[in-house]
Amino acid sequence: MISSAVDRYKQVQQNTLTPGELLLALYDGLFRFLNGAKVCFENNQKPRGRELLCKAHAVISELYLALDYKHNPDLCANLASVYDFSMSRITEANRDADPEGITEVLRVLSPLREAWQQAVPEAHKDNANKAKARTTEGR
Secondary structure: OOHHHHHHHHHHHHHHOOOHHHHHHHHHHOOOOOOHHHHHHHHHOOOHHHHHHHHHHHHHHHHHOOOOOOOOOHHHHHHHHHHHHHHHHHHHHHOOOOHHHHHHHHHHHHHHHHHHHHHHHHHHHHHHHHHHHHHHHHH
């Protein structure tokens, strides 16, 4: 019963998040999976670590597939390179149960996460201000 309530909550949350908020949620989950896998490997809990790395790989795959080259081809190409590197290192870390490979991925993705954490609220604030200005002009 609790599980179905949690599932419904997550579905409502997904349907009400802005694209930026969804992106941040994906990055938060990604980092949770990567850090969890690293701890598991450090504590010789390889099966759980591998499970978490598979989830991290799936998140990065989704981020990769969501790239829209029409809007900013150069940025998308750069992000694709970072995501390719990250997926490759995750695959190797998973194969070898190597926490150092995970550390590399965290190091590479951290600046992106920090940038999105700053950019998304700013964009949301700018959009709210623009909407408010349009409403004020219409009076």
